[in-house]
Amino acid sequence: MPNVEIDGISFDAPEGWTILEAARFLGLNIPTLCYREGLTHWGGCRLCIVEIRIGDRTKFVTSCTCPVEEDLVVRTATPRVVEMRKMILELLIAQCPTSKVLQDMAASVGLEKVRFKPKWEQCIFCGLCVRMCDEQMMAKAIGFVNRGNRLQITTPFDATSDECRRCGGCIYICPACTLRCEGAAPAEVLCGRCANSLQPTCLEDYENFSCWMGLKGECGTCVKPVHEDKQEENS
């Protein structure tokens, strides 16, 4: 078992563990977004970045993908790491300002101002839905298309996919679309989403609303019914 030192704690981590697993075992909090137990480690969101030292060099790696090795020294929250996490969240929030998950994370690192123009996009390309679809649902119905500023997650040729069983796994796991914050509600309205207990509702309403698979990139349908219910309650 390789001995590692994480934030000053010496620890014999089982062979094959990642830094993130070891740190979480020790009760240390490293924020993650694109990491989920049971899915392959992707290392795309960069939020779980930590500083490691091997010999006399230090470098930044994503803890979710970096395996532990003998004599590894890890710092999970050096000033530089915290600073970079803030910048990463600033980039993410500017991309998808309505995500409740991102807003909570931003609040937790003390990000208060976003200096980039909001893009109001729906997807942050964390790839969770792609891995969910492939690895847990064995469907491989969706995947990444294009690259760079034209990157998309969609079905092949944007067509309704025969591979897709409409299981909703992608919606279930999406950190950007399941909980959508639309700003502060009037005092008498309880949106309730901050309680984090909201389940995606579009599953039973699927036939009525159709998922984004059918309506090219028109995500967000899952929160629509909730919204309407609420309006009825209020009216």
Next chain:
Amino acid sequence: MNIGEFEGLARGLIERREAAKNVCITVCSGTGCRACGGEEVVRAFAAELENLGLTGTVELRDTGCHGFCERGPIVVILPEGIFYQRVTVDAVPEIIEQTVRHGKLIERLLYEDPQSKEKVVYEKDVPFYKRQHRLVLANNLLIDPTSIEDYISIGGYQSLVKALAMQPEEIIEIIKRSGLRGRGGAGFPTGRKWEHCRRAKGTIKYVICNGDEGDPGAYMDRSVMEGNPHSVIEGMIIGAYAIGANEGWIYVRNEYPLAVKHLTRAVEQARELGILAGSVLGLDFPFDVRIAKGAGAFVCGEGTALIASIEGKIGVPRQRPPRTTQQGLFGKPTNMNNVETWANVPLIIDKGAEWFSSIGTETSKGTKIFSLVGKVQNTGLVEVPMGATLAQIVYDIGGGAPNGRDVKAIQIGGPSGGCLPKELFYLPIDYDSLVEAGAMMGSGGLIVMDEDTCMVDVARYFSNFLQEESCGKCVTCREGTQRMYEILTDITEGRGKEEDLDLLEELGATVRDASLCGLGQTAPNPVLSTMRYFRGEYLAHITEKRCPAGVCRALTAYRIDPDRCTGCMLCKKQCPQQAIEGERKKPHTIVQDACIRCRICFDVCKVGAVMKTGVEVVHA
């Protein structure tokens, strides 16, 4: 074919070449010369020789790229080495009649030195070549890349024979001692990489040749693959033998059709001779090479993305460790080197580690090929020893900027490299000093910029390239490059704020440190290096709303100097907006509200009366 048979064949071919007394017309058939009509010239030569019944006595050879692409199509007549440039089909009969038959020179086809205005007769005396030190490119001029016999006749595959007689560890030791470092840009010691791969556990191992050269304006790997494909294959076989691999892949961009064709041909020829496939030269060492064609994603030049692409997956990098030498192609230990690195291997085995390490600097050995392009007189491929200074390349070999302009900066290392100002041209080119200066060796693109280049616009151009070519996997690279482009666009269009510079710096540092692969880690280099060396230009854009080079359209206005204007009416006639007023022989003026800043008046004015100024100046 076993080693003995091969040596017999090689001896025959070498002797035949040495004994050949015939005149040989070599025509450069690299992509550059082909684009200027090189193929037609070859055909014209063939037809003309046929007509005159000279086919048996005069040899015609279309070779690989000579490197002086600026002057293509290039024809060199051996054995003397008479150098003709910009040869057209019409000149072909004249060359055969005058030069080949009667040994007379054709003045107008000779190269004229722009500085001394003297005509140069022989290829070796052309200043562009004279100051280079050619190792890897040297054989491009001598052989027909589609003929394995040509390659063998200049000593090709002899290094392989030599290497096969050694122990694999011995070969690795030689490469380590030679100090060869990866030519792809990062400069990892090749010998150490081979050693890691050899020591990695597993019986199946791979070697890969990375020919995915995606930098805009850089084409040295293409020239090697097109002009001397067997040297790459020979290097790969030696490497595979040293590492213990039995399968090799060459990953080449499909945008290089000629390279694909020549490599495919070379692999087939090597198989026919028994150098590849079943067993290499009859030994108990099976090795074969396959060619994978890339589809043009810049990111696929990154090792792990390239491997994913060969495996048939989407070309995105993965986090290292594990290194590719432990877990690479199909999960097996894989050794990947750049085209130029592989092409250096046979040279080192042939001439020895000491010879190789005597060239270059303390930490960077051997030579490096650069593609010298941009605002420079002699564009083309330049091979210089490591440690040559930028000034030597730009001024001595490149001849400085054309039209008497002054060189301002050089962009080195492609989109991931940096811009260095002319004050730093004394810097020796080696891996370490360039990184220190905020640039990097990269694969070897050199873009020269003169006074008319706006550095903010350059940074914006490269950010645009990168935001399109980032694979999009990691947030910092995907979003970071897009945001850098957005901010730089704002600055060039006059919406820049002073805080933007701090934001760019902060963002750049995060993208550099937090990105997954080499593309992201070096993506901020163009922005950070221009900000470091040309901050004044950024400030002029932001605070004075002025583009000093007069490139950014939104920040540039044109004004006519009444003292210089002769009233020739030329600009008035050419102006598409009729925005110029004035009578004949009286100074003209530009109506600013009608002007669309198309720059035509500036370009046509013969007396230099049209001047670029800041927008606010003309409106004040």
